[in-house]
Amino acid sequence: MKRIAASLFVLATLAPAFAFAVPAKKIAPIIAPAPIPVEDEPAPPNDALEPLNRVTFALNDGIDLILVNPLVTLWNGVMPTFVRTGVGNFFNNLDDVYVGVNHVLQGNGGAAGADFERVAINTTVGIGGLFDVGARMGLHKVDGDFGQTLGAWGIPTGPYLILPLLGPSTLRETAGRSVRVMTDPRSYMDTVPSYSLMGLEYLQTRADTKANEGLIAASSLDRYVFVRNLYLQKRALLVKAAQEKTSSAAAEN
Amino acid sequence: MAMRSILGPMTRTLVALCGVWVLLSCANAHADTGAPDELVRTLAAQMTQAVRTDPDLQNPGSLKISDFVQKNVVPHFDFDRITQIAMGRNWAKASPTEQKQIVLEFGKLLTRTYSNAIASLKDLDVEVKSTRVTTPNSDVVVKTQMIGRPQPVAIDYGLINSPGGWKVYDVTVEGISLVAAYRDEFNGLVSSSGVQGVIDALKKKNGS
Secondary structure (H helix, E strand, C coil): CCHHHHHHHHHHHHHHHHHHHHHHHHCCCCCCCCCCCCCCCCCCCCCCCCCHHHHHHHHHHHHHHHHHHHHHHHHHHCCHHHHHHHHHHHHHHHHHHHHHHHHHHHCCCHHHHHHHHHHHHHHCCCCCHHHHHHHHHCCCCCCHHHHHHHHHHHCCCCCCCCCCCCCEEEEHHHHHHHHHHHHHHHCCHHHHHHHHHHHHHHHHHHHHHHHHHHHHHHHHCCHHHHHHHHHHHHHHHHHHHHHHHHHHHHCCC | CCCHHHHHHHHHHHHHHHHHHHHHHEEEHCCCCHHHHHHEEEEEEEEHHHHHHCCCCCCCCCCCHHHHHHHHHHHHHHHHHHHHHHHHHHHCCCHHHHHHHHHHHHHHHHHHHHHHHHHHHHHCEEEEEEEEEEEEECCCEEEEEEEEECCCCCCEEEEEECCCEEEEEEEEEEEHCCCHHHHHHHHHHHHHHHHHHHHHHEEEEEEH
């Protein structure tokens, strides 16, 4: 009995030593962080038209200040949230048709199927697209446009371009946007309903992104460069995703 | 009887030593809250919880927010590394004093501007999806999703293991790196007005 007690005692005195020893072994030595790769830095953006772009950028800022921002504030202030959400959903639903078409053009049948399913659900159950029932069923809206499709086909971005009112773009995305505008039913309506609907969509889009614009303005040193970088990163990612899907679909066939 | 009198103090010593053992193990376990995904999960849960229960934290610009962020968030960020990555090849052009200044001012800018964004955590939840190991035990990316908006937002945190625990050094939102956006800005500033240009621009932005 005494011996058991004694051995327990010895064990117990050793215990704290163990407590130190065990974690010391458990924490693997911290490997010095890999040096920050300077060579991996992306090539500078293609902004041959920078002087012109900066002028358009400033012009857009002016238009925002005197026209767009007051309208957005008014829109947000007057319209109840459900109306704004409904308007946003409505235009998103129309856009989903184009997203689906582009996924077909990119050879991404799976994504296209999901897009058209969304349109079908949202147009019927979602009452003409006013409610995004699809998202609640786990079918979230994804990006897809003609500029992305052109990129997936291997067409380079071309120079960065700031469009009046519409903001950041590239030569390729502008070409894609033109296809969209030419195939948009609104382009073939009478002037007043056509511009009203386009204006409404524009207003809603700007209202949606207002918070982000504030954050960008607060955090950037040269907002022009900051926006350009974020835009080009986003477009590059979209095109890369489409290319991966296209090549994996091609590999399957 | 004699037995008990010996065992009495011995038992007490035993119990005390066991207690010390448990405490030490706990202390070590705590310092070793090891897994970086656990850190992100805990931090996110702690922040959403705090924002929901404290109306002051929902009010962008309030002093309490910056206080909260300084205490709970900033210690988990590696501003040295963030700044180095953002400076890229220009880092080597800056003197040690300039480097220190840039780290300080850039940290201030990031803390100040993104602190106010925590108010939006009121209606959001952060789910840790997966972890990608870049270098075992040293460099990982914790992938999370912010849910609560119509669209889930993918936010990935790059973390590095340092003596003070795992620290965030990169944040990407939907695959877009904020640090990369700053690198373009810094590049532009350095080529137009040198390293001092970066410091001046940061100071101006911070209002100091």
